[in-house]
Amino acid sequence: MNSEKRNIIVGQSGGPTAAINSSLAGVYRSAKERGYKKVYGMVHGVQGLMKGHYIDLSEHIQSGLDEELLKRTPAAYLGSCRFQLPEIHEDKEVFDKIFGILDDLEIDCFIYIGGNDSMDTIKKLSDYGMLTGSKVRFVGCPKTIDNDLALTDHTPGYGSAAKYIGTSVKEIIRDGMSILTAHGTVTVVEIMGRNAGWLTGAACLAEGEDCQGPDAIYLPEIAFDVDKFVAKCESLLKEKNSVVVCVSEGIKTADGKFVMELGDGIDYVDAFGHKQLSGTARVLANILSNRLGCKTRAIELSTLQRAASHCASRIDILEASEVGGAALAAADEGDTGKMVVFVRTSDDPYQANTEVKDVHKIANEERLVPRSWVNEEGTYVTDDFITYVRPLIRGDVPPIMVDGIPRHLYRKGYEDIISGKYFEDKQ
Amino acid sequence: MNSEKRNIIVGQSGGPTAAINSSLAGVYRSAKERGYKKVYGMVHGVQGLMKGHYIDLSEHIQSGLDEELLKRTPAAYLGSCRFQLPEIHEDKEVFDKIFGILDDLEIDCFIYIGGNDSMDTIKKLSDYGMLTGSKVRFVGCPKTIDNDLALTDHTPGYGSAAKYIGTSVKEIIRDGMSILTAHGTVTVVEIMGRNAGWLTGAACLAEGEDCQGPDAIYLPEIAFDVDKFVAKCESLLKEKNSVVVCVSEGIKTADGKFVMELGDGIDYVDAFGHKQLSGTARVLANILSNRLGCKTRAIELSTLQRAASHCASRIDILEASEVGGAALAAADEGDTGKMVVFVRTSDDPYQANTEVKDVHKIANEERLVPRSWVNEEGTYVTDDFITYVRPLIRGDVPPIMVDGIPRHLYRKGYEDIISGKYFEDKQ
Numbered sequence: 001m002n003s004e005k006r007n008i009i010v011g012q013s014g015g016p017t018a019a020i021n022s023s024l025a026g027v028y029r030s031a032k033e034r035g036y037k038k039v040y041g042m043v044h045g046v047q048g049l050m051k052g053h054y055i056d057l058s059e060h061i062q063s064g065l066d067e068e069l070l071k072r073t074p075a076a077y078l079g080s081c082r083f084q085l086p087e088i089h090e091d092k093e094v095f096d097k098i099f100g101i102l103d104d105l106e107i108d109c110f111i112y113i114g115g116n117d118s119m120d121t122i123k124k125l126s127d128y129g130m131l132t133g134s135k136v137r138f139v140g141c142p143k144t145i146d147n148d149l150a151l152t153d154h155t156p157g158y159g160s161a162a163k164y165i166g167t168s169v170k171e172i173i174r175d176g177m178s179i180l181t182a183h184g185t186v187t188v189v190e191i192m193g194r195n196a197g198w199l200t201g202a203a204c205l206a207e208g209e210d211c212q213g214p215d216a217i218y219l220p221e222i223a224f225d226v227d228k229f230v231a232k233c234e235s236l237l238k239e240k241n242s243v244v245v246c247v248s249e250g251i252k253t254a255d256g257k258f259v260m261e262l263g264d265g266i267d268y269v270d271a272f273g274h275k276q277l278s279g280t281a282r283v284l285a286n287i288l289s290n291r292l293g294c295k296t297r298a299i300e301l302s303t304l305q306r307a308a309s310h311c312a313s314r315i316d317i318l319e320a321s322e323v324g325g326a327a328l329a330a331a332d333e334g335d336t337g338k339m340v341v342f343v344r345t346s347d348d349p350y351q352a353n354t355e356v357k358d359v360h361k362i363a364n365e366e367r368l369v370p371r372s373w374v375n376e377e378g379t380y381v382t383d384d385f386i387t388y389v390r391p392l393i394r395g396d397v398p399p400i401m402v403d404g405i406p407r408h409l410y411r412k413g414y415e416d417i418i419s420g421k422y423f424e425d426k427q
Numbered sequence: 428m429n430s431e432k433r434n435i436i437v438g439q440s441g442g443p444t445a446a447i448n449s450s451l452a453g454v455y456r457s458a459k460e461r462g463y464k465k466v467y468g469m470v471h472g473v474q475g476l477m478k479g480h481y482i483d484l485s486e487h488i489q490s491g492l493d494e495e496l497l498k499r500t501p502a503a504y505l506g507s508c509r510f511q512l513p514e515i516h517e518d519k520e521v522f523d524k525i526f527g528i529l530d531d532l533e534i535d536c537f538i539y540i541g542g543n544d545s546m547d548t549i550k551k552l553s554d555y556g557m558l559t560g561s562k563v564r565f566v567g568c569p570k571t572i573d574n575d576l577a578l579t580d581h582t583p584g585y586g587s588a589a590k591y592i593g594t595s596v597k598e599i600i601r602d603g604m605s606i607l608t609a610h611g612t613v614t615v616v617e618i619m620g621r622n623a624g625w626l627t628g629a630a631c632l633a634e635g636e637d638c639q640g641p642d643a644i645y646l647p648e649i650a651f652d653v654d655k656f657v658a659k660c661e662s663l664l665k666e667k668n669s670v671v672v673c674v675s676e677g678i679k680t681a682d683g684k685f686v687m688e689l690g691d692g693i694d695y696v697d698a699f700g701h702k703q704l705s706g707t708a709r710v711l712a713n714i715l716s717n718r719l720g721c722k723t724r725a726i727e728l729s730t731l732q733r734a735a736s737h738c739a740s741r742i743d744i745l746e747a748s749e750v751g752g753a754a755l756a757a758a759d760e761g762d763t764g765k766m767v768v769f770v771r772t773s774d775d776p777y778q779a780n781t782e783v784k785d786v787h788k789i790a791n792e793e794r795l796v797p798r799s800w801v802n803e804e805g806t807y808v809t810d811d812f813i814t815y816v817r818p819l820i821r822g823d824v825p826p827i828m829v830d831g832i833p834r835h836l837y838r839k840g841y842e843d844i845i846s847g848k849y850f851e852d853k854q
Contacts, residue, residue: 012605015605016601016602016605016606074598074601075598075601075604076605076606079604080605080606163831166831166832167737167832167833168731170833170835171501171502171730171734171735171737172730172734174443174500174502174734175501175502175733176502177506178439178442178443178502178503178506178507179442179443179471179506179508179509180471180508187730205831205832208829208830210834210835210836211837297729299727299729299730300726300729302724302726303598303602303614303724303726304598304599304728306602307598307599307601307602308595310598310738311737313831393831393832394830394831395831396825401823402636403635403817403821404590404593404740404817404820404821405593405594405632405633405635405820406597407635408597408601408637408638410636410637
């Protein structure tokens with residue numbers, strides 16, 4: 001091991017979550033405990049780093065209270081990016097530039113918190129480092145509400161999103177029961193997930209002794225049949241006045257067309273001739289009201305589901321911090337080109353350990369919900385899914401309330417960085 | 428006073444809220460403490476009552492724990508309705524029918540928890556009662572997230588919705604700061620309120636030492652100018668990459684047209700030739716992306732804002748219960764044709780008392796946000812608004828969590844009542 005420890009740098013990448021900053025807190029704490037001098041944070045990921053944008057995290061996390069606030073702050077504290085590095089053989093200059101900056105900052109460990117695309121960054125940087133004999137170790141820390149990373153039982157961020165979805169769907173179901181309508185009401189709830197149904201499946205968490213749960217759940221892994229969907233709703237409306245169905249934004253028909261691109265003969269074209277895409281829930285609600293004459297409501301959980309740290313899962317926030325610490329520990333102990341994963345050893349009592357895996361086997365892979373975890377009709381998840389997801393939402397992280405609203409960790413100097421000025425400079 | 432107390436009946440009416448069941452709990456407890464024999468609940472308000480649908484609440488609220496669960500259960504536990512009684516001179520039969528049922532049930536006090544329309548019901552029933560010499564006392568208990576009832580400082584339900592709105596808008600603002608976009612992003616958040624801007628104004632609660640708050644707030648009380656709105660966003664985008672504006676669903680242009688009916692030259696027509704209304708946020712987002720070329724996001728807080736009991740305000744839930752008790756107390760002590768109101772005596776420390784007011788001065792009236800509580804430009808609320816709303820969101824009501832999800836009070840027999848069968852019967 002490196003006997004004289006120098007500095008580390010950490011970045012956040014991809015879509016924000018309610019837990020990504022808890023991983024940042026975990027990296028920070030672990031780096032300090034292991035004797036590193038400075039903990040740098042990339043501002044807006046490698047994209048910002050290449051422009052020389054980074055901060056010294058110790059100027060931001062100055063106390064244990066700051067750490068706790070950081071764990072409760074949604075979205076990427078450091079700023080995130082959606083940026084893919086070129087292949088090494090395509091553009092060596094980009095890599096030389098990044099490694100030059102890492103040299104200047106005397107970096108030993110490079111931790112990147114992100115999903116599939118971000119693990120591609122870890123893969124390429126660690127490959128380049130090995131080719132060039134660099135001593136910097138590159139380790140990935142998993143993060144995505146989509147829960148679609150390969151080789152890990154689950155990903156930090158998913159549990160909190162799942163808890164929010166279960167809670168909100170349950171509240172929507174109650175709301176729907178309040179008022180009877182002449183021909184019944186179908187509420188279509190649209191949940192994130194282009195290809196993987198992990199988030200939408202979590203709507204099953206609304207079900208319990210006090211709630212029947214949603215009446216149907218449609219995941220993007222299974223081809224969506226509009227006629228069968230309408231028939232299902234028609235049949236449900238015979239049983240109850242208020243029907244609630246949950247759909248992934250990414251559900252597609254058998255020919256691979258997104259439902260949000262359908263219009264049941266409806267085309268929405270703006271003044272410039274651009275086709276406007278409605279959301280999936282809105283399209284389905286329109287189809288139902290046209291065909292069944294029922295009242296419909298379309299609800300998108302939208303950004304709220306990935307940002308709702310006021311409803312975070314304790315397991316998720318603790319694990320996110322833990323996995324951040326484990327990523328730093330792995331890099332400290334010499335690993336590179338790796339990502340930290342969870343291996344579940346027991347559902348009940350829930351137990352999971354962290355391990356490190358080769359990032360080459362994770363980057364750009366996608367883990368979908370197994371077909372056997374959805375019923376044959378394709379309209380609800382099975383007990384296997386419920387057993388899987390239930391432990392991940394356990395426990396709460398009470399927000400630190402100030403004046404009745406959750407307090408987040410303020411980011412000094414953020415206004416400059418997010419201003420148009422920064423971006424002009426970048427172009 | 429009636430020396431031999433008999434029974435009381437309570438109903439819920441209008442749009443559900445996160446606090447309406449806390450008022451129900453307050454009525455129940457107060458009726459029991461004051462020695463009434465039975466507490467009946469109308470199922471789906473007077474509409475259900477006329478069909479003979481009611482329950483004995485003591486079969487549902489069997490313990491102190493049940494009461495606590497009821498206070499944390501969103502939406503109308505008894506079922507609600509949107510139903511307006513005819514004028515007394517128009518249809519005496521309807522009134523005779525209701526009073527006949529009240530006689531059969533040996534009712535002394537009739538409490539109705541609701542908003543403007545529901546107070547119209549109290550007004551008509553108490554008028555009819557006085558005309559016919561009935562001994563039943565009719566008292567209204569205020570409820571509406573819209574906060575638009577006359578003669579009261581505020582209404583139960585508003586504080587919890589405001590807390591959810593402030594919390595969610597703050598999380599949306601953080602989310603928006605995560606990723607920079609080439610031409611900037613404007614997020615348009617649509618908040619409930621057709622005529623009154625109390626809910627949308629509550630977006631200001633996101634502002635604090637750790638958050639700049641939304642960049643603009645548009646209330647329905649002030650004529651909306653699309654060109655000025657676009658210019659404002661254009662100007663904001665020069666200062667920052669992520670702009671968040673909050674709008675009431677009910678904003679209208681100077682000629683009285685709803686913004687959601689505008690399309691900036693865009694007409695959405697379905698296969699049947701029906702004009703499809705987008706939401707207000709979606710319309711504005713489309714206008715911005717067409718005119719400014721920026722990225723846009725449209726977020727509707729939708730039903731979530733009125734059902735989010737997981738994020739309830741403690742002040743609100745306690746006051747809702749208190750006002751329920753006060754309504755029963757007023758009826759017990761002989762009042763009829765009245766509604767309970769809040770009179771605020773101090774902002775800081777917050778203090779408010781309940782009083783009873785003549786329902787004739789409340790029914791069908793609408794209380795709007797004063798013009799002086801919005802800045803001259805019409806783009807943000809003033810300190811007066813903030814001072815008014817801040818105390819109403821203070822304190823939390825931790826949900827009773829079971830398996831990681833908030834527990835609600837299960838409603839026995841609900842399945843039958845909400846089924847299509849009930850409704851067929853009703854027609």
